[in-house]
Amino acid sequence: xxxxxxxxxxxLSCTLLSACGGQDPTLPQTGPxxxxxxxxxxxxxxxxxxxxxxxxxxxxxxxxPQGFTITAIATDMKVPRQILALPNGDILVAEGKGGQDGxxxxxxxxxxxxxxxxGTSSTKPGQRLTLLRDANxxxxxxxxxxxxxxxxxxxxxxxxxxxxxxxxxxxxxxxDYQPGQTRASGPPTVITxxxxxxxxxxxxxxxxxxxxxxxxxxxGSNSNIGEAGLEAEENRAMIWQIxxxxxxSRQFATGLRNPxxxxxxxxSNQLFxxxxxxxxxxxxxxxxxxxxxxxxxFYGWPxxxxxxxxxxxxxxxxxxxxxxxxxxxxxxxxxxxxLGLSFSSGVMGSRFASGAFVGEHxxxxxxxxxxxxxxFVPFIxxxxxxxxxxxxxxxxxxxxxTFGRPVGVTVDPRGxxxxxxxxxxxxxxxxxxxxxxxxxxxxxx
Amino acid sequence: xxxxxxARRTLHPVPAVLLACSLSLFLGAxxxxxxxxxxxxxxxxxxxxxxNAGGMVFLGFATLWAFVDIFRKDVxxxxxxxxxxxxxxxxxxxxxxxxxVHTKDTNAPMPxxxxxxxLVFLLVAAATWLGFSTIRSGVAR
Numbered sequence: 299x300x301x302x303x304x305x306x307x308x309x310l311s312c313t314l315l316s317a318c319g320g321q322d323p324t325l326p327q328t329g330p331x332x333x334x335x336x337x338x339x340x341x342x343x344x345x346x347x348x349x350x351x352x353x354x355x356x357x358x359x360x361x362x363p364q365g366f367t368i369t370a371i372a373t374d375m376k377v378p379r380q381i382l383a384l385p386n387g388d389i390l391v392a393e394g395k396g397g398q399d400g401x402x403x404x405x406x407x408x409x410x411x412x413x414x415x416x417g418t419s420s421t422k423p424g425q426r427l428t429l430l431r432d433a434n435x436x437x438x439x440x441x442x443x444x445x446x447x448x449x450x451x452x453x454x455x456x457x458x459x460x461x462x463x464x465x466x467x468x469x470x471x472x473x474d475y476q477p478g479q480t481r482a483s484g485p486p487t488v489i490t491x492x493x494x495x496x497x498x499x500x501x502x503x504x505x506x507x508x509x510x511x512x513x514x515x516x517x518g519s520n521s522n523i524g525e526a527g528l529e530a531e532e533n534r535a536m537i538w539q540i541x542x543x544x545x546x547s548r549q550f551a552t553g554l555r556n557p558x559x560x561x562x563x564x565x566s567n568q569l570f571x572x573x574x575x576x577x578x579x580x581x582x583x584x585x586x587x588x589x590x591x592x593x594x595x596f597y598g599w600p601x602x603x604x605x606x607x608x609x610x611x612x613x614x615x616x617x618x619x620x621x622x623x624x625x626x627x628x629x630x631x632x633x634x635x636x637l638g639l640s641f642s643s644g645v646m647g648s649r650f651a652s653g654a655f656v657g658e659h660x661x662x663x664x665x666x667x668x669x670x671x672x673x674f675v676p677f678i679x680x681x682x683x684x685x686x687x688x689x690x691x692x693x694x695x696x697x698x699x700t701f702g703r704p705v706g707v708t709v710d711p712r713g714x715x716x717x718x719x720x721x722x723x724x725x726x727x728x729x730x731x732x733x734x735x736x737x738x739x740x741x742x743x
Numbered sequence: 744x745x746x747x748x749x750a751r752r753t754l755h756p757v758p759a760v761l762l763a764c765s766l767s768l769f770l771g772a773x774x775x776x777x778x779x780x781x782x783x784x785x786x787x788x789x790x791x792x793x794x795n796a797g798g799m800v801f802l803g804f805a806t807l808w809a810f811v812d813i814f815r816k817d818v819x820x821x822x823x824x825x826x827x828x829x830x831x832x833x834x835x836x837x838x839x840x841x842x843x844v845h846t847k848d849t850n851a852p853m854p855x856x857x858x859x860x861x862l863v864f865l866l867v868a869a870a871t872w873l874g875f876s877t878i879r880s881g882v883a884r
Contacts, residue, residue: 339847339851341840341843341844342843342846343846403789404789404792404793404845404846405792405793405796405842405845405846406792406845406846521848521849522848523848523849523851524785524848524849525785525848525849526785527784527785527786578847578848578851600849610850611847611848611849611850611851612849612850613783613849613850613853614783
């Protein structure tokens, strides 16, 4: 009987759970035509949660391409997510965390919650905006003030003239802002309430149109693939267009499972988004993507992925929605978790002048980790073109420990890429050689 | 003169109650999954996952009790007792698979979940039947 039991246990863990170590097959999954395998899921979802290094970065540093240097301009942040470079060179950082803690619908949610928590920072989220200042341009950010606090999981940031817009997890709010200001002059004004019940995917990304008339807010789904019920998905998995003056909102594009970063392509009126696709149908499904956002388009979630590939986990199924689904522009790879997006310019040097930087927070739903880096997607003629180039790497050590996880990325017009690291609670600054750089800190915790 | 008579004693009250609890919970899981499959209202399949998990706790202890009984010298056994333990073990393994299947999202557990619910319920029902009609302890004093 004991033998029967152990044999069965072995059978269970190897054949059925498909969790016997090994590597995930590597498929070409970046660019406009990713290779998509058939959906597959064993008895248990494949998981490899980031295992944070005990001493943070210690003496290690992220790796940047030849000709660039990287330094930490701020440490001991409180879970930094997105960044905004203000016109006077100040850097504004949104720190916080949202979602309904401990929302358990099934036994699975309890275990998943405990496991995924391990891969994140244990620091209490700041729920605030921090302003960093390098007054003399020597690369040392000597000034640091709390611009605003007691916000509800602030994430997306946008400046339009003298108005600073912040996308909290439940509303877009507006602060008055004068150049040089280091503290908000008062509590913010609510512009538009956002869907926030449950808030499984709580991050509300934000971008302003070049003329400043409209705000665009990315609202993530309330579930992986509809398991919270389709009622919970009302007004979710979409991008809203909001009139910055009146706060009136309308649906701009739908079927985007979790649009975590939005940005307008410089010199155009074209909105781009990075989107997190669905889990639990394999290590190589579904690629997260970067796409231009077409007004009125339906990008598939939950019924379809990567154009018209059906996902029949959703019932009752809608064939009409499958037929409507459009294909995104550019795959970044499955499970990479692209949370940051910023278009580049000449200040980053000729090789990285035309394209976009993408911060990839890193995977959990595959054995071989994916993401955990910042990549550069080259653009030719206004469109993503060619394979992504690793720009900041080394977030995981050779022993598999994770030093940090990149989130928001922002090109600072003064000539740097700013990267928020929400595991190590660090703000990184990557500069082309020849620009002022601060002395290297001995150790980054 | 002392006489030793073979006595038929039904299942001990503790595993009896454990089995009764798991039986009703597994029945609930089956009915909930059935309702989900009929309505696609996700809360029903969520209930099914919890009912299955609850059933597994009671079934786990019942199986453990039966397993320990195998090694007890003072418990009389016949062919039925071995079958009793075997059925409980199979029910436990299938119930565990059902629990894992219920971790899949939205409609992905179907139809496997429903099939497993029925099998587990029938196996636990069979084990309970067998348990109550098996010689467990031997002597009348």
